[in-house]
Amino acid sequence: MNLSIADTFTKELPADPSKENTPRQVLESCYSFVTPKIPANPSLLHVSEETAALLGISQKDTQSNDFLQVFTGAKVVEQSQPFAMCYGGHQFGNWAGQLGDGRAINLMEVLHKDQRWALQLKGAGPTPYSRRADGLAVLRSSIREHLCSEAMYHLGVPTTRSLSLCLSGDQVMRDVLYNGNPAYEKGAIVCRVAPSFIRFGNFQIFASRNDTANLKRLTDYTIRHFFPHITTCDKEGYIQFFKEVVQRSVEMVIHWQRVGFVHGVMNTDNMSILGLTIDYGPYGWLEGYDKGWTPNTTDKHQKRYRYGYQPTIVHWNLFQLANALFLLINDAPVLEKILNDLQEVFSDAYLAMMRTKLGLQTSVEADNLLIADLEDTLTLTETDMTIFFRLLATVQKDDSPKEVLQKLQTAFYKPLELIEEITEKWNAWISQYLQRLQKESASDAVRATYMNTINPKYVLRNYMAQLAIDAADNGDYTLIDELYQLLKQPYAEQPDREKWFAKRPEWARHKVGCSMLSCSS
Ligand code: AMP
Numbered sequence: 001m002n003l004s005i006a007d008t009f010t011k012e013l014p015a016d017p018s019k020e021n022t023p024r025q026v027l028e029s030c031y032s033f034v035t036p037k038i039p040a041n042p043s044l045l046h047v048s049e050e051t052a053a054l055l056g057i058s059q060k061d062t063q064s065n066d067f068l069q070v071f072t073g074a075k076v077v078e079q080s081q082p083f084a085m086c087y088g089g090h091q092f093g094n095w096a097g098q099l100g101d102g103r104a105i106n107l108m109e110v111l112h113k114d115q116r117w118a119l120q121l122k123g124a125g126p127t128p129y130s131r132r133a134d135g136l137a138v139l140r141s142s143i144r145e146h147l148c149s150e151a152m153y154h155l156g157v158p159t160t161r162s163l164s165l166c167l168s169g170d171q172v173m174r175d176v177l178y179n180g181n182p183a184y185e186k187g188a189i190v191c192r193v194a195p196s197f198i199r200f201g202n203f204q205i206f207a208s209r210n211d212t213a214n215l216k217r218l219t220d221y222t223i224r225h226f227f228p229h230i231t232t233c234d235k236e237g238y239i240q241f242f243k244e245v246v247q248r249s250v251e252m253v254i255h256w257q258r259v260g261f262v263h264g265v266m267n268t269d270n271m272s273i274l275g276l277t278i279d280y281g282p283y284g285w286l287e288g289y290d291k292g293w294t295p296n297t298t299d300k301h302q303k304r305y306r307y308g309y310q311p312t313i314v315h316w317n318l319f320q321l322a323n324a325l326f327l328l329i330n331d332a333p334v335l336e337k338i339l340n341d342l343q344e345v346f347s348d349a350y351l352a353m354m355r356t357k358l359g360l361q362t363s364v365e366a367d368n369l370l371i372a373d374l375e376d377t378l379t380l381t382e383t384d385m386t387i388f389f390r391l392l393a394t395v396q397k398d399d400s401p402k403e404v405l406q407k408l409q410t411a412f413y414k415p416l417e418l419i420e421e422i423t424e425k426w427n428a429w430i431s432q433y434l435q436r437l438q439k440e441s442a443s444d445a446v447r448a449t450y451m452n453t454i455n456p457k458y459v460l461r462n463y464m465a466q467l468a469i470d471a472a473d474n475g476d477y478t479l480i481d482e483l484y485q486l487l488k489q490p491y492a493e494q495p496d497r498e499k500w501f502a503k504r505p506e507w508a509r510h511k512v513g514c515s516m517l518s519c520s521s
Pocket residue numbers: 099100101102103104129130131133134135136137265269270279281519521
């Protein structure tokens with residue numbers, strides 16, 4: 001395996017002078033050098049061949065012992081200097097101080113085909129940022145991260161990628177529901193890949209310590225490498241930088257709303273500065289459409305990170321980033337204006353996105369109402385979001401409301417004819433939609449093809465990941481690859497895999513791992 005190593009983060013930014021791998025506060029440094037833990041008995045479970053190709057790793061190389069050793073932390077590649085990043089963050093709305101890569105270890109940056117990639121192991125042992133935890137990860141959450149990052153990429157959602165999923169051979173103790181029932185689970189290690197893993201929290205930690213010099217170093221570095229079209233590192237450059245982070249973050253969350261993804265832990269330390277979905281923890285996918293749903297049991301009372309609130313939270317998080325960058329920009333009115341305009345930016349972006357879900361390529365003033373009515377109607381009785389929008393593409397302009405409702409039937413968890421009042425409401429919405437379609441010039445067939453590029457047929461439903469996890473716990477890893485293959489083409493008809501185009505089965509409704517996930521991972 002021949003990787004073209006081209007480190008910049010460690011070359012250009014200040015390192016923690018101490019190499020001691022014990023939990024502590026790390027000041028005036030962007031990272032600490034650290035060596036991954038040697039795994040007891042590593043084995044490879046799954047590789048994303050596409051992510052490997054991005055790095056110039058051939059299929060043959062992915063099966064080598066070298067690959068296994070490097071991507072489980074058993075071997076440190078010559079000339080590379082693994083490290084953990086220092087960052088802080090707001091967790092559930094409160095400033096939490098220093099957090100940092102507590103169980104992520106950055107291996108190296110690789111240049112391939114003019115693109116820079118940072119490679120990071122998750123679950124490869126403790127770092128100075130591990131606080132009281134072990135730096136390890138368990139198989140169930142690693143399967144979820146590996147599969148979901150690749151699925152999101154193929155859905156067209158900006159995301160970090162996953163190269164590999166390995167078992168460490170170590171046993172890891174976890175209390176899944178934080179209810180006093182700890183048990184051993186299989187330890188696992190994922191190798192994540194992204195242009196950079198810098199988060200909002202990397203900027204926040206310096207600002208919180210009034211360390212303007214290092215805040216500037218980090219910001220200049222980020223601009224130089226990831227926003228190279230911004231040519232000046234001065235007030236104007238930093239404002240431009242902030243605007244672009246705003247734009248990318250908005251785009252990311254609008255994609256989440258489009259596909260029904262709920263991140264679950266949108267703390268500012270889990271917000272990528274590049275607008276990538278990062279840190280797949282207790283995330284989930286909407287099954288029944290519900291703006292109030294969150295998969296994260298740790299957040300079940302407040303529901304801060306519920307589906308419908310994600311844009312508001314991104315706004316809140318951007319406000320925190322603005323607070324940090326203020327030290328460099330020193331112009332509150334300019335930052336306030338960007339943040340104040342954001343409400344409208346979100347509503348415009350959301351409206352535009354919802355139009356695409358409905359197959360509307362023109363804009364009509366009343367589309368807002370049509371969409372608001374739809375959202376209300378979708379929640380009258382449990383209605384599967386993915387199935388609903390996918391089936392909506394089969395509507396024809398001269399269908400009757402009755403025919404349309406017939407076509408949408410399998411999206412409803414209970415047969416609709418049992419509930420007369422709801423049927424009426426659906427008929428009313430469908431009539432509006434049919435009328436609206438008359439204003440569209442595209443043929444039914446053209447509209448359907450278009451909608452099927454926006455509304456996925458297959459997503460990683462919570463129970464699907466859980467089936468792969470249950471099988472893996474019993475030593476059967478085949479479902480991991482089956483789901484990976486399925487989710488490579490989420491918009492395509494895949495007749496052999498039609499069984500995954502189905503509502504959540506009843507057994508999964510209240511099952512741990514399906515509807516209930518905690519931060520324990
Ligand atoms: P998360 O909510 O998963 O994004 O994690 C929040 C913080 O806790 C981050 O700084 C993580 O690195 C750290 N963390 C989470 N799990 C562990 C673990 N098992 N060992 C060490 N640090 C952890």
